[in-house]
Amino acid sequence: MSKSNYTVREATEADASAINDIVNYEIGTSVNNFNYSSRSEEDGLAWFRSTINGGYPILVAVAPETNAIAGYASLGSFRQKDGYRFTAEYSVYIHQDHRRRGLGRLLLRDLLIKAKELNFHAIIGSISEGNEASLKLCAEFGFRVVGTMRENGYKFDRWIDNTFVELIL
Numbered sequence: 001m002s003k004s005n006y007t008v009r010e011a012t013e014a015d016a017s018a019i020n021d022i023v024n025y026e027i028g029t030s031v032n033n034f035n036y037s038s039r040s041e042e043d044g045l046a047w048f049r050s051t052i053n054g055g056y057p058i059l060v061a062v063a064p065e066t067n068a069i070a071g072y073a074s075l076g077s078f079r080q081k082d083g084y085r086f087t088a089e090y091s092v093y094i095h096q097d098h099r100r101r102g103l104g105r106l107l108l109r110d111l112l113i114k115a116k117e118l119n120f121h122a123i124i125g126s127i128s129e130g131n132e133a134s135l136k137l138c139a140e141f142g143f144r145v146v147g148t149m150r151e152n153g154y155k156f157d158r159w160i161d162n163t164f165v166e167l168i169l
Contacts, residue, residue: 008107
């Protein structure tokens with residue numbers, strides 16, 4: 001199945017459970033999300049509503065034929081201070097059964113278009129060590145590495161570095 005078969009659209013509350021399943025898989029299997037415990041359906045829905053009500057977009061990639069949510073991308077608050085209101089932090093997660101099909105590129109492209117429409121000025125990303133695919137993807141879109149914080153995350157009984165990237169729109 002090629003990426004051209006997938007469609008990207010704005011997420012609805014009906015997608016919150018599928019998004020939550022993608023997040024919970026990452027929590028349980030990777031250092032791409034630093035939570036230790038799965039997120040409940042209620043907490044996932046609260047995140048969804050808070051993100052949308054905060055003026056941040058959530059996009060989903062939908063698989064053809066099945067209409068399954070194959071991945072999602074979102075913007076969220078970088079910091080809670082007024083002066084950071086034009087800066088957002090992005091997230092892109094792909095369902096484990098739909099990886100290596102260009103969906104990260106598709107979602108990030110559309111998310112950046114939406115960010116410009118919403119008048120964001122800077123987009124920030126935090127990429128955990130070992131996630132070279134995300135670093136490469138960011139570089140393709142013009143993000144620049146602004147620094148690596150050493151051992152600032154802890155999961156699966158080890159310290160993890162995070163590289164921060166930014167894109168000025």
